[in-house]
Amino acid sequence: MSGAERVNGAAPATALVVGPAGHGVTGTALAQAAALRALAPGTVLLHLDGAPSAAELLGALGAAPPGPLLVHVTDRLFGRTPEEAADVIADLARRRRLVLTLHDLPQASDGPRNAARRAAAYRRMAEAAAAVVVASAHEARLLAACGADVAVDVVPLPVPDLRDAPAADPAAAPTGVAVLGYLYPGKGHEDVLAALDALPDGAGLLAWGRPSAGHEDLAEALAAQARALGRPCTVSGWIPDARLPELLRSAVLPVAPHAHVSASGSVNAWIGAGRRPLVARSDYAAELLARSPGCVRVYDDLRTALAGAWADPVGTWLPDGYRASPTVADTAALLLPVLARAAA
Template identity: 40%
Template sequence: MKHLIVGPDGHGVTDYALQLAKTLGVVGTDVVREETFSDTALPDGPIHVTFTDHIFGASPSEAVDALLARVGERPLSVSFHDIPQREEGAERYQRRADAYRRLAGAAALATVNSEHEAAFFDDTATVIRLPVPRVDSSFNPEPGTVGILGFLYPGKGHEDLIAALRGTGYRLRFLGSVSAGHEKWARGLEKDAEITGWLSDGQLAREIGRTAVPVCAHRHFSASGSLMTWLGAGRNVLASDSPYTREIDAWLPGRITLVSDGDWCRAVDNFTPRTMEPPRYGWDEVAAAWREAWAACGLT
């Protein structure tokens, strides 16, 4: 299996692809690594791609056209990320949905990260959950701190949390970098919250340990590396009530407190920080699931 890995270092989808290849022991010419998608000829044999449309083309349709043209007759395995959601707006959703479904139909194997995402493909996609990476974080929570981790962008709940906790005395800390193109929006958050900027793995582990109330406040999400990072540090988490978080709560019970819209202040007030043994589901388990899925489709 050859791996076509496209996108900038530090992008969540790119990082997933790179870590999967590393765990599988895929090296050398079996990895085609590109910062920007090209039309360079691919090696023969099955091709695995980790896909989100904006990395592969100017529009969802163009992204799929370009990828399928480059893959040609080779068997294709696709790991789908950033699955279209109706909350994006009807026009954008339809453009992306048509493209994603067309690519899935052309693939020998289509995978997603959650059952919620599989429903988008009418449950024809295989579910391989995001790993829960073990984070060695010293538990030393600072009273009154409330944190969201990961890239900052609109819709991830930063503004909702600010509005809910304004005037309460809680100290909001957003652990991560601002996504490109959202710098002006993020500056508007700084009067109410601290934004740490980019953090190394060690720095992030320390900041996780300093945070009393871990939060995942996404308005609409169907998979979350940020949530998995909190869980990998052995933390209990407040998370927006959604089909996805209910799914993860059922999979890993006792680690997530689901929060309804408008109920963040009460949830934070009633939260008790604690640590527990992180779930045993890391990259080795994810790689094993991929091997099993490829074998079932005759892809090796």
């Protein structure tokens, strides 16, 4: 029996998905699992909401058929510490052949202590797996920098279709500057607030998301910074998926200011809504443009970029009919040969 046959029938792959559906990594994993089931109907989905214990994860394997186990991993979903997450994944790998899709790769912006701890954990997880997937060539380099001597497949994050809401007039005066996604140190919200002095009085920050776990103080810190600068600032909290198209297609300036991004679901959400967000120059931004030319506006100076976009907001919209890649079905198709190799 070939590996491909096993993935598509006799020994199907199992997608083990951990975490609440509202988490970006979990949501991507669930969407991809659904697409895999359409391509390979024998694919099994096991979704454990919340933060399951190692025992609960191992217990769930009793419901999984033989075959490779596909797991999307960010360390924070699998343990209270990077070390605990690596222990859990290593334990899974002793029982099943793992295809690990790694997210949130460690990098210097994690800080010296956390970067070293997370690098050691990601190296352990990668070396325990039968196959490793990352979402960008930049992430592949970050994994190599962790000391992981493994082959890596790059399967980009999917671009969702979020155009099922009416679009604002592209030439309409912006109502604010919007940053989508979790609030965490280094995401760039503070940089946007500091750059608002390039815009007319009254222009403010719309932070569409909630603070990540352990960083609940950031909402008040942003509010205090905004008060000191005399600028409006709104932190929305969690946004249901159903509201995203309406928000992303409203008359705001879309900005993704994270300078150390290595893969971004929030940037893809802007693109999927027909927007052309302002993004800081990075290796990842270059990858996006190589794959989907014109999908983002890269900037070197945020103040200059904001002032230009405020004066000409049309440039923050993609042309009608623009289709960025890959779709979630595309990413599932890219995973099939990886799963087949792991099954062989």
